[in-house]
Amino acid sequence: MTALLTGPDSLSRCAWVGDDAEYRRYHDEEWGRPLHGDRPLFEKMALEGFQAGLSWITILRKRPRFREVFSAFEPAAVAAYGPDDVERLMSDAGIIRNRAKIEATISNAALVRDMADGELDALMWSFAPAASVRPRPRVLSDIPAVTEDSTALSKALRRRGFRFVGPTTMYALMQSAGMVDDHVEGCWRAA
Template identity: 50%
Template sequence: MPTENLKRCSWAGNDPLYMDYHDNEWGKEVHDDKTLFEFLVLESAQAGLSWITILRRREGYRKAFADFDVYKVAAFTDKDVERLMQDTGIIRNRFKILAAINNAKLFIEVQKEFGSFDKYLYSFMPNGKPIINHSNSIPASTPISDTISKDMKKRGFKFFGTTICYAHMQATGMVNDHVPDCSFK
């Protein structure tokens, strides 16, 4: 069936990049720590901006942040920060760049403590399983995203409040918020 005959969640609009993200990634379960780190960096960069702005720079982020290799990013130096501040392929916000490096270091600590970042995140989920909503009302945050973001803040993570946390949960399939008539649920 051609994709133009399929129904999508309204937020996907008609931008091909947004539609592809909606159809192939959003709400799909991810348990790979590298991908979870990628979305941690991207969602944190998105704070205060639209998601499409970050999606359009995703390849720039991939290049700038060592293909989202958490160990390489954790080892970034002041020289790397200055290099990133000149990189037009990403959002050149010093605080967000420093947060990505800080969060990489903390991500590794969480991996050591829990065995994987995935196990850490799913320790907050009911029965360790994703939530499938299929409601016409999509929240900006939930009590679970509140709890996760508070715990991450306590651990020192930056740019990961409850709204960003919930977006991360949606992006990585911890929550599936496709509306009931969406063909991609």
């Protein structure tokens, strides 16, 4: 797949957007913009974990329901979930019903709850590279799925007990949260 795609509005975008209107909106308004705050980054971590093995558009379409059933990803609220909540979530067709991912989200919430205010934000952003080179791929597969920084972030989170935070998942988080800017050269969003 080529790295750029021109949309129906004549704007050139990163080609992963395809022709899906929700992907265009996400690309144009969210992806690659700096995201800060423990709650928003916990949400991003949880959703990226649920995405593992699936397409991001699946998660994006289910995100409103995820927010609803996971208490808007407030770490203290999610950390208080018990076995009944796990069963409630496992029976909700509006989300990804994967017990390991649900339990990891609850466990990760407890870890975030126990951190100092702003600590998750500072930890994650400490792995953002000082500057990133604008990707100039001919095809999308030229953009890496894992970097040394995402591997280091994954290891740091795992040492603290976080789950579903592998290097590929963390690189996707780094891209979406603006820690790296992977809008390809020629994309209208490229800075």
